[in-house]
Amino acid sequence: MSGLSGFPEFLPADRNVELIVLDHLREVFELHGFASIETRAAEPMDTLLRKGEIDKEVYVLRRLQAGEGDSDSGLALHFDLTVPFARYVLENAGKLDFPFRRYQIQKVWRGERPQNGRYREFTQADIDIVAKDELAFHFDVEIAQVMAEALSGLPVPALTLQVSNRKILEGFYLGLGIAEPTTVMPIVDKLDKVPADKIAALLQSDAGLTAEQAKQCLALAEIRSSDGSFVDAVRALGVEHPLLDEGLDELLQVVTGASGADGVEVVADLRIARGLDYYTGTVFETRMEGHEQLGSICSGGRYDQLASDGKNTYPGVGISLGVSRLLVPLVAGGLTADRSVPSAVLVALTDEESRPASLAVAAALRARGIPTEIAASPQKFGKQIRYAERRGIPYVWFPANGDDGDRVRDIRTGDQVDADPATWNPPAEDLKPRIKEQVT
Amino acid sequence: MSGLSGFPEFLPADRNVELIVLDHLREVFELHGFASIETRAAEPMDTLLRKGEIDKEVYVLRRLQAGEGDSDSGLALHFDLTVPFARYVLENAGKLDFPFRRYQIQKVWRGERPQNGRYREFTQADIDIVAKDELAFHFDVEIAQVMAEALSGLPVPALTLQVSNRKILEGFYLGLGIAEPTTVMPIVDKLDKVPADKIAALLQSDAGLTAEQAKQCLALAEIRSSDGSFVDAVRALGVEHPLLDEGLDELLQVVTGASGADGVEVVADLRIARGLDYYTGTVFETRMEGHEQLGSICSGGRYDQLASDGKNTYPGVGISLGVSRLLVPLVAGGLTADRSVPSAVLVALTDEESRPASLAVAAALRARGIPTEIAASPQKFGKQIRYAERRGIPYVWFPANGDDGDRVRDIRTGDQVDADPATWNPPAEDLKPRIKEQVT
Numbered sequence: 005m006s007g008l009s010g011f012p013e014f015l016p017a018d019r020n021v022e023l024i025v026l027d028h029l030r031e032v033f034e035l036h037g038f039a040s041i042e043t044r045a046a047e048p049m050d051t052l053l054r055k056g057e058i059d060k061e062v063y064v065l066r067r068l069q070a071g072e073g074d075s076d077s078g079l080a081l082h083f084d085l086t087v088p089f090a091r092y093v094l095e096n097a098g099k100l101d102f103p104f105r106r107y108q109i110q111k112v113w114r115g116e117r118p119q120n121g122r123y124r125e126f127t128q129a130d131i132d133i134v135a136k137d138e139l140a141f142h143f144d145v146e147i148a149q150v151m152a153e154a155l156s157g158l159p160v161p162a163l164t165l166q167v168s169n170r171k172i173l174e175g176f177y178l179g180l181g182i183a184e185p186t187t188v189m190p191i192v193d194k195l196d197k198v199p200a201d202k203i204a205a206l207l208q209s210d211a212g213l214t215a216e217q218a219k220q221c222l223a224l225a226e227i228r229s230s231d232g233s234f235v236d237a238v239r240a241l242g243v244e245h246p247l248l249d250e251g252l253d254e255l256l257q258v259v260t261g262a263s264g265a266d267g268v269e270v271v272a273d274l275r276i277a278r279g280l281d282y283y284t285g286t287v288f289e290t291r292m293e294g295h296e297q298l299g300s301i302c303s304g305g306r307y308d309q310l311a312s313d314g315k316n317t318y319p320g321v322g323i324s325l326g327v328s329r330l331l332v333p334l335v336a337g338g339l340t341a342d343r344s345v346p347s348a349v350l351v352a353l354t355d356e357e358s359r360p361a362s363l364a365v366a367a368a369l370r371a372r373g374i375p376t377e378i379a380a381s382p383q384k385f386g387k388q389i390r391y392a393e394r395r396g397i398p399y400v401w402f403p404a405n406g407d408d409g410d411r412v413r414d415i416r417t418g419d420q421v422d423a424d425p426a427t428w429n430p431p432a433e434d435l436k437p438r439i440k441e442q443v444t
Numbered sequence: 445m446s447g448l449s450g451f452p453e454f455l456p457a458d459r460n461v462e463l464i465v466l467d468h469l470r471e472v473f474e475l476h477g478f479a480s481i482e483t484r485a486a487e488p489m490d491t492l493l494r495k496g497e498i499d500k501e502v503y504v505l506r507r508l509q510a511g512e513g514d515s516d517s518g519l520a521l522h523f524d525l526t527v528p529f530a531r532y533v534l535e536n537a538g539k540l541d542f543p544f545r546r547y548q549i550q551k552v553w554r555g556e557r558p559q560n561g562r563y564r565e566f567t568q569a570d571i572d573i574v575a576k577d578e579l580a581f582h583f584d585v586e587i588a589q590v591m592a593e594a595l596s597g598l599p600v601p602a603l604t605l606q607v608s609n610r611k612i613l614e615g616f617y618l619g620l621g622i623a624e625p626t627t628v629m630p631i632v633d634k635l636d637k638v639p640a641d642k643i644a645a646l647l648q649s650d651a652g653l654t655a656e657q658a659k660q661c662l663a664l665a666e667i668r669s670s671d672g673s674f675v676d677a678v679r680a681l682g683v684e685h686p687l688l689d690e691g692l693d694e695l696l697q698v699v700t701g702a703s704g705a706d707g708v709e710v711v712a713d714l715r716i717a718r719g720l721d722y723y724t725g726t727v728f729e730t731r732m733e734g735h736e737q738l739g740s741i742c743s744g745g746r747y748d749q750l751a752s753d754g755k756n757t758y759p760g761v762g763i764s765l766g767v768s769r770l771l772v773p774l775v776a777g778g779l780t781a782d783r784s785v786p787s788a789v790l791v792a793l794t795d796e797e798s799r800p801a802s803l804a805v806a807a808a809l810r811a812r813g814i815p816t817e818i819a820a821s822p823q824k825f826g827k828q829i830r831y832a833e834r835r836g837i838p839y840v841w842f843p844a845n846g847d848d849g850d851r852v853r854d855i856r857t858g859d860q861v862d863a864d865p866a867t868w869n870p871p872a873e874d875l876k877p878r879i880k881e882q883v884t
Contacts, residue, residue, distance in 0.1 A: 008484065008486075008488075012484075013481075013482070013483060013484055013532065014482070015536060015539055016479040016480070016481055016540070016546070019479070019480050019481055019482065020479075020480070034814075034815050035785060035786075035813070035815050035816070035817055036813075036816075036817065037785050037787035037816065037817030038785075038786070038809070039456040039459070039460075039785045039786065040456070040459050040460070040463055040786075041453075041454070041456055041459055041460065041783060042453070042454070043483070044448065044451035044452075044453055044565050045455060045551060045553070045565060046448075046451065046564075046565065048448075050610075059509070060508065061507070061508070061509055062508045063505045063506065063507060064505070064506045064507075064508050065504070065505065065506075065521075065555070066503065066504045066505075066506055066555075067501070067502075067503060067504075067555035067556075067557070067671075068500065068501070068502045068503070068504050068520065068555055069501055069557075070500070070554060070555075077503075077555075077558075081505075092453065095447055096455060099455055100455075100456070101784065101831075101834050101835055103566075103820050105785070105817070106456070111485060113485070114509035115505070115508055115510075116508060117507070117725065118517075119501040119507075124486075125484050125485060125486070135820075139822065140820065141570070142799065153474035165654035187593075229805075232846070244850035246614075256858065264495045303674075343476075344479060344541065345477050345479045345545070346474035346475075346477060346478070346479065346480075359582065370476070373475070374475075375474050375475050375476070375477055376475070376476075376477065377476065377477030377545070380543050381580065383541055387494045391541075394541050395541055401611055427549065
């Protein structure tokens with residue numbers, strides 16, 4: 005981990021963990037037809053700060069060579085991948101095919117004070133589906149299912165994908181006779197930090213609810229289930245509203261459709277409120293077992309107005325995985341890979357004169373996809389083996405020499421066999437770096 | 445291509461070209477045992493601007509939320525990957541195994557004026573080998589050979605990897621009796637832009653050479669060969685010096701060792717001077733046929749003092765490929781991929797009720813590694829086929845329906861066959877996006 009606070013950097017073996025994770029994410033996203041895009045790191049300030057916001061923690065760019073009179077470049081580093089994606093969609097709307105599925109794995113930056121210990125640079129992996137004018141609901145189910153599958157293959161502790169739906173809360177509040185549901189949501193959203201009786205009091209004093217209405221709102225927020233039983237639990241509260249029905253049906257489809265991925269429990273959790281003024285239906289959060297203090301490591305939802313150019317509206321549904329947020333603490337806790345290099349084989353060097361022979365062995369192995377490096381110098385073989393050991397390279401190859409033919413040694417077991425560089429293969433699991441220690 | 449000058453962005457099909465290129469580079473680098481690292485985007489200003497430089501075109505970062513009295517954060521975006529790598533090596537020297545081979549594929553930024561049309565954000569792919577105290581010469585050969593192999597598989601016009609060696613020039617000038625070789629190099633370096641007779645005059649007026657010395661310097665700069673014949677050509681000039689001998693021997697090894705990769709001609713070219721005050725031996729430049737105006741798209745060399753902490757010195761040899769510099773003009777000229785999505789198959793949808801059947805087909809295909817998406821809505825099959833066509837998806841799958849079993853159609857040929865989602869495979873070349881149009 006690096007010396008500059010908030011800018012995490014990995015050592016090579018730990019970077020291999022990150023590569024394993026990123027490769028897995030990409031594989032799942034592409035299997036589901038999500039196209040890769042990257043957007044530029046910088047956006048005009050007015051794209052980043054909409055509606056007069058000026059409280060965002062962003063890094064503004066200034067040209068060092070700017071003249072005296074020049075102001076800032078008007079550019080700042082993006083702080084998420086959603087805002088740049090919305091801009092990309094509008095800018096290229098005529099050239100994209102909708103519905104457009106995209107994944108985007110990039111760094112983002114936040115202009116935090118160095119003292120506060122928060123990340124100032126981190127990697128996110130987002131998937132979104134965006135359409136023109138209208139986006140069918142089944143895409144909400146797809147987004148949840150794809151991310152659950154992606155999360156399922158990660159070398160991390162058990163995950164819980166919590167799903168809710170704004171329509172349930174809004175419909176329930178309306179069904180209770182509350183005229184302004186939006187005054188209720190921010191108060192209920194504090195349930196994580198504030199005791200329930202305090203919330204009940206606030207709902208009455210600040211949102212003008214009756215004691216009974218407040219009790220019902222809290223009862224709704226208590227409901228969670230990893231199957232469809234949450235529907236009956238909500239019904240049992242006796243509140244009715246068409247929007248509530250719609251929300252329950254949607255949430256049931258998402259929970260049912262996304263369940264079944266190993267290591268990822270999908271639950272309907274009606275306490276999840278996640279910026280409900282922003283999302284318009286499905287919302288997601290994700291907790292990692294034993295790391296609850298990280299908050300949600302993977303969040304998102306449906307926004308019926310991801311982007312709009314005044315003429316057309318582009319609704320979207322998406323979810324964003326905080327790759328650094330997930331990995332940096334796990335790596336600090338010991339998660340690493342079994343080697344610091346990609347090499348599966350180190351070809352030993354008998355003497356400087358026989359370097360061409362060692363090069364030929366390496367070329368033969370590489371031609372069949374086996375990552376191979378050659379010992380830096382013709383030290384004693386014991387030293388060359390330790391060279392491999394330090395890097396976690398599992399095999400050392402001894403080129404033919406005099407009466408001895410080519411031999412390869414698994415340095416973990418000491419087993420040594422005769423081998424032909426044109427045909428020998430390591431077991432598939434030794435071909436690439438693997439996770440060494442699974443942290444739980 | 446995007447609307448913000450200097451910040452190129454790709455449409456999805458063009459991004460697939462970039463992914464094909466980046467995947468290929470990574471594969472070659474890893475086959476040769478180069479470890480991946482990434483460094484943070486920002487470095488302290490004093491790391492970026494060494495020795496009192498203040499003329500670098502860098503982007504300085506300022507926190508939008510900085511208070512009145514706060515100055516800039518002291519950070520700026522890196523403008524290459526060499527300076528951050530040197531800092532990373534020093535910072536982690538105790539935890540790295542030397543010699544350390546690393547590749548690094550990342551964006552870099554230059555704080556250029558928007559008007560000048562230069563890139564302000566672009567991707568570079570660097571490989572370097574760095575050692576502690578001493579780095580054997582054979583690593584120069586390895587770096588050239590690995591990059592030649594990496595360049596060889598790219599979907600680009602013919603490339604020429606031009607190699608020279610500072611020791612040849614310095615030894616030759618010393619052998620000519622020139623006391624200060626460093627005064628000669630910057631003048632000879634102008635040969636690309638200034639006529640030879642003018643250079644000869646400058647060498648006499650500004651560097652104090654005799655007419656004969658100037659003539660010899662120009663004769664040396666004319667020498668180029670893609671085999672070992674440059675050695676004889678230099679010898680024929682009749683100049684002798686131990687440093688010249690050493691340089692000729694080194695250059696011969698690099699040219700011989702790196703030759704043989706398809707599409708990449710390796711030539712000894714004694715006009716290449718490339719910041720010779722910086723490099724200490726081997727130097728590289730690369731030209732692309734028909735795109736000479738781009739200048740060198742892949743450059744580097746040997747620097748005996750990549751990094752130093754006062755106690756230890758870390759010599760290195762490396763080469764840096766300008767991925768954006770190479771691809772952006774080619775994509776603008778028509779280089780693209782055969783599809784805008786990763787999907788090899790679109791599963792058609794008979795009606796909304798049979799969506800689960802289409803999902804099951806897709807799951808069966810994905811389970812065997814076939815990227816698959818499902819039609820967004822149950823339009824007429826003709827429309828669903830055009831949906832696939834627009835995205836370049838080669839196959840449309842029609843799930844079993846009534847008496848009809850599962851069928852799959854190659855929409856490029858119209859050929860349709862009965863198929864089982866548990867066993868059918870597309871030809872390997874259809875599994876992933878491919879380069880559609882090779883620009884020459």
